[in-house]
Amino acid sequence: MKLTRCGIKDLRNIKDAEIEFSDGLNLIRGNNAQGKTTVLEAVYIFARGRSFRTNKEAEFISFDSDTSEISIEYEDAHRKNVMSAHYSKDENRKLYKNGIQIKKTSEFIGNFRAVLFTPDHLSLIKSAASDRRLFLDVALSQITPSYINRVKTYNNLLTQRNALLKDKRAESDDMRLLFESVAEQMAPAAAAITVMRRRYCSMLDEYVSSYFEQMTDGAEKTQTVYESCVSDDPDILSDQAEVERLYISKFTENLSREIYMKTSLYGPQKDDIDIKLNGYSSRRFCSQGQQRSLAIALKLAEGDISRDRTGEYPVYLLDDISGELDSKRNGFFMSKLGSRQIIITSCNMKSNKKFDRVITMKNGEAKY
């Protein structure tokens, strides 16, 4: 997958920019607050379906404008494509691929695929479980369109269920029947999400352990496991029908406690990934250096899995991470990325010959 161009109008401090990218290594440089990350934010909207910096679209539209327009041109194995996204402070966003409007997010995500690596990801191993679930959700949604629909269905039902749990009549017989019916609707979506995430973790496991062994010269072994609230047996977690049955029990057996707590206590929204280092949970025991090495291994693995599933490497978007990594880790990461297309932002990197293209951002304007 190759990104060839990005057009940005009225996104944060960028009024109007046309940026062309080269195959290989692209550097976006400039002082702080010039618009470097905004370029990555724009590009990544097409991979993730929304901004990685805010959930509120109105926030990224330039202060002095009511609308914002972003577009990309990219080549996949089949053809050249154009995608665009139009945002307005008072209307819903509009998304297009090759001139045709796309109404469903599940049809928008998965076309242009990218891996984003920001300084926040360096603490992914020890940060909140929700960050690790988000990592899985974003990676899976780019390679499995049905995943997004399952998550959407599940989240809608979960919101309904949580509202019912807060209801004053939650203990009544009528409500019991309603809870049973919601459990039956939720279980298939919960099971599909669990099975897909567990399968993704077993793919991660192979790549992460190989990268981590290389980084530590074989001294440390990793095991990446998906922690589900229904079972810790990998055989059970790959059997969707069985997982579904287990969820129905979970959603019904603990109802009194959930009514008391006024919230759902079980489901994929409680799950986590753990990477064991020589048998010990990295979440609890790893050092900052190990944490960073694992984050690198995860981000490399994310691209490898995407290539295995789609036949092409995704584009790598690296936001100012080289300043955060020591030269050994940075060197390892860059050497493993090899000839993939990379767009890297930095405020202190010198532009030497190793870059195929250097773009300088100044006051929201792009210069070559």
Ligand SMILES: Nc1ncnc2c1ncn2[C@@H]1O[C@H](COP(=O)(O)OP(=O)(O)O)[C@@H](O)[C@H]1O
């Ligand atoms: N909605 C907005 N309208 C105008 N400017 C904004 C908006 N949101 C953020 N900014 C400004 O955009 C600038 C660029 O930010 P950013 O892309 O993060 O810079 P860099 O990565 O180069 O440090 C910052 O000065 C920020 O204050």
Ligand SMILES: [Mg+2]
């Ligand atoms: Mg930045």
